[in-house]
Amino acid sequence: MAKLTTKKKASPNAPPKLWERQEDESAQAFQGFATYRDMGAERSLAKVAKKLGKSKALMERWSRHWQWGIRVDAWDDELDRQSCQALTKGITKMRKNHVDIAKAMLNKAFKALQNIPVDDMTSKDISTMVDVATKLERISRGEVTERTEGKQTIAGEVSLDYTNSINLSNISDEELAVLDAIAEKIFTE
Numbered sequence: 322m323a324k325l326t327t328k329k330k331a332s333p334n335a336p337p338k339l340w341e342r343q344e345d346e347s348a349q350a351f352q353g354f355a356t357y358r359d360m361g362a363e364r365s366l367a368k369v370a371k372k373l374g375k376s377k378a379l380m381e382r383w384s385r386h387w388q389w390g391i392r393v394d395a396w397d398d399e400l401d402r403q404s405c406q407a408l409t410k411g412i413t414k415m416r417k418n419h420v421d422i423a424k425a426m427l428n429k430a431f432k433a434l435q436n437i438p439v440d441d442m443t444s445k446d447i448s449t450m451v452d453v454a455t456k457l458e459r460i461s462r463g464e465v466t467e468r469t470e471g472k473q474t475i476a477g478e479v480s481l482d483y484t485n486s487i488n489l490s491n492i493s494d495e496e497l498a499v500l501d502a503i504a505e506k507i508f509t510e
Contacts, residue, residue: 339395350383358396
């Protein structure tokens with residue numbers, strides 16, 4: 322049985338990685354392994370034998386002797402590691418780009434805001450600016466901007482005027498059921 326190693330090549334004398342040609346492995350045996358390795362999820366010794374024009378028995382001997390199973394597992398792990406590394410690098414680059422874009426936009430918006438005379442602003446403009454600025458600050462500090470959970474209690478009375486007829490034809494059966502439940506609560510308390 323061949324001795325396999327997982328050490329990285331540090332120098333020309335370092336042992337090869339598991340998915341590379343091993344010491345004393347013939348070119349033909351390595352070609353068989355490389356074909357097997359590169360098949361991915363479709364790996365099969367029979368397919369390798371057919372592709373190379375060799376016997377399946379020979380592929381089985383090579384596979385046992387050169388430990389193809391262990392080597393392809395190491396190869397798959399390496400591909401996964403490289404894929405994760407590339408994905409992480411891409412996400413990091415995307416986030417940096419988004420931050421750069423946001424900074425540029427904020428700089429332009431800040432300059433534009435400084436050029437708007439206060440007297441030209443409506444109360445709606447001011448209210449919108451306060452709302453947006455508050456949300457932006459809260460997001461920047463990692464705080465929630467809106468609370469949607471919980472129960473709200475409304476105090477006071479609601480009076481209804483039924484002097485005009487109410488058209489309920491556009492309300493679904495489900496909505497009518499909800500309306501009935503609400504009315505029952507209102508009028509029985």
